Amino acid sequence: MTLALRQLATTAADFEAEFQRVLHWSAETDHAIEQRVAEILADVQARGDAAVLEYTARFDGLQADSVAALEITRDELKAAFDCLPAAQRDAIEFAARRVRSYHERQLQACGLSWQYRDEDGTLLGQKVTPLDRVGIYVPGGKAAYPSSVLMNAIPAQVAGVGEIVMVVPTPKGERNALVLAAAYVAGVHRAFTLGGAQAVGALAYGTATVPAVHKITGPGNAYVASAKRRVFGTVGIDMIAGPSEILVLADGSTPPDWVAMDLFSQAEHDELAQSILLCPDAGYIAQVRAEIERLLPGMPRQDVIRASLEGRGALIHTRSMEEACDISNRIAPEHLEVSSRDPHRWEPLLKHAGAIFLGAFTSESLGDYCAGPNHVLPTSGTARFSSPLGVYDFQKRSSLIEVSEAGAQVLGKVAAELAYGEGLQAHAQAAEFRLKR
Numbered sequence: 001m002t003l004a005l006r007q008l009a010t011t012a013a014d015f016e017a018e019f020q021r022v023l024h025w026s027a028e029t030d031h032a033i034e035q036r037v038a039e040i041l042a043d044v045q046a047r048g049d050a051a052v053l054e055y056t057a058r059f060d061g062l063q064a065d066s067v068a069a070l071e072i073t074r075d076e077l078k079a080a081f082d083c084l085p086a087a088q089r090d091a092i093e094f095a096a097r098r099v100r101s102y103h104e105r106q107l108q109a110c111g112l113s114w115q116y117r118d119e120d121g122t123l124l125g126q127k128v129t130p131l132d133r134v135g136i137y138v139p140g141g142k143a144a145y146p147s148s149v150l151m152n153a154i155p156a157q158v159a160g161v162g163e164i165v166m167v168v169p170t171p172k173g174e175r176n177a178l179v180l181a182a183a184y185v186a187g188v189h190r191a192f193t194l195g196g197a198q199a200v201g202a203l204a205y206g207t208a209t210v211p212a213v214h215k216i217t218g219p220g221n222a223y224v225a226s227a228k229r230r231v232f233g234t235v236g237i238d239m240i241a242g243p244s245e246i247l248v249l250a251d252g253s254t255p256p257d258w259v260a261m262d263l264f265s266q267a268e269h270d271e272l273a274q275s276i277l278l279c280p281d282a283g284y285i286a287q288v289r290a291e292i293e294r295l296l297p298g299m300p301r302q303d304v305i306r307a308s309l310e311g312r313g314a315l316i317h318t319r320s321m322e323e324a325c326d327i328s329n330r331i332a333p334e335h336l337e338v339s340s341r342d343p344h345r346w347e348p349l350l351k352h353a354g355a356i357f358l359g360a361f362t363s364e365s366l367g368d369y370c371a372g373p374n375h376v377l378p379t380s381g382t383a384r385f386s387s388p389l390g391v392y393d394f395q396k397r398s399s400l401i402e403v404s405e406a407g408a409q410v411l412g413k414v415a416a417e418l419a420y421g422e423g424l425q426a427h428a429q430a431a432e433f434r435l436k437r
């Protein structure tokens with residue numbers, strides 16, 4: 001069966017309209033989901049553990065007498081790790097080491113306190129402190145994601161978070177050994193087999209058994225996304241991560257089957273995932289298309305890949321690589337592969353993307369697992385204004401000010417002047433009382 005994969009050319013008269021159709025898919029608010037999530041959250045807030053147990057039985061098919069019975073102990077996490085085949089243990093530890101080392105550098109580069117003294121000896125600075133307790137949501141409804149455990153828990157651990165509480169749904173009670181093992185390696189303190197809006201509600205409001213956290217991070221389906229949006233304010237959240245996206249910007253020098261498989265790699269996540277190729281070489285686009293047709297029937301998740309490519313994918317023939325960079329900036333994809341012989345020529349032109357993968361050997365999937373940078377990234381064009389999950393998401397900043405006596409003379413006059421201008425006499429006099437008379 002041929003694939004109804006959109007092919008667009010930027011020279012075509014109707015390009016802009018077609019392009020908008022590709023772009024302007026949005027996660028339309030599904031009112032049924034919104035309503036259900038609002039009800040679940042209100043119920044969890046009101047009835048705590050009892051509500052959490054009922055929803056876990058209803059949506060995950062997991063019956064338990066108490067929420068305490070859904071907690072996985074550190075000993076169980078360790079046992080899961082110890083029982084893994086050596087190759088899987090080594091892979092988790094290798095990935096964890098690289099993710100940790102990347103985030104440790106991030107901490108050094110932008111996560112430390114700093115201060116200085118001005119010419120009057122006044123001390124000014126920023127004090128960075130880790131969050132006391134965070135909740136990490138690890139998706140588990142349709143597939144298990146041990147890599148997402150590492151990507152959430154390790155930056156939290158590197159930031160120095162006091163307590164990391166993981167929730168992961170286990171449909172019908174089936175626990176994934178790799179998820180548990182990753183939680184052990186990544187230093188998760190407490191773990192519960194809970195998912196969906198009820199897990200988000202339990203973390204946000206706290207129950208008799210699940211501790212209330214200060215921030216919830218991690219990806220999830222529409223129920224999780226809606227719940228995170230609703231509890232924002234009561235707790236912090238990292239972002240609302242939508243379906244996965246990949247945009248490959250190709251100059252035609254990478255083997256076309258590599259590019260075809262990279263497009264599949266994100267399409268296989270979800271029917272709503274988006275895979276786009278931008279290339280100035282029409283002949284190369286035809287080769288990639290042929291590889292897509294050839295490889296698709298051999299893919300276990302070919303139905304999902306097909307739905308994603310047909311619904312949201314596109315192969316776009318641009319006039320030049322420069323134009324491809326412009327279009328990529330408009331899309332602001334979650335993952336951007338610069339599949340070029342000369343990636344550093346194009347990188348300076350690329351402004352908006354969650355993660356930029358340079359060169360033919362940098363398959364996006366390496367970033368999903370073990371390159372080191374975080375795989376929780378802004379989607380749906382939000383890379384225009386937001387960043388990957390990082391150590392900074394698990395920290396907060398306080399300003400530090402220590403005014404010297406000399407500084408109080410200078411600042412006091414200015415502050416009083418401005419305070420009288422605002423009609424705030426107490427502010428003005430608090431500054432003036434410290435002036436030498």
Ligand SMILES: NC(=O)c1ccc[n+]([C@@H]2O[C@H](COP(=O)([O-])OP(=O)(O)OC[C@H]3O[C@@H](n4cnc5c(N)ncnc54)[C@H](O)[C@@H]3O)[C@@H](O)[C@H]2O)c1
Pocket residue numbers: 036059060138139140141142143145148169194195196197198219220221222223224241242243244269270375376377
């Ligand atoms: N951006 C990333 O880094 C990243 C990483 C991994 C996964 N993901 C994405 O996360 C998502 C995971 O989704 P998932 O469904 O597999 O797992 P999930 O854990 O997000 O959702 C499962 C939960 O959804 C709830 N739910 C399901 N049907 C419901 C219903 N009818 N009513 C109320 N609640 C219901 C249940 O409580 C269940 O526990 C996928 O879209 C995947 O692509 C993203």
Ligand SMILES: N[C@H](CO)Cc1c[nH]c[nH+]1
Pocket residue numbers: 145147148243244245334368375376377
């Ligand atoms: N590509 C996903 C983020 O968009 C992350 C992931 C986990 N496992 C495989 N991939």
Ligand SMILES: [Zn+2]
Pocket residue numbers: 244265266269368
């Ligand atoms: Zn992926």
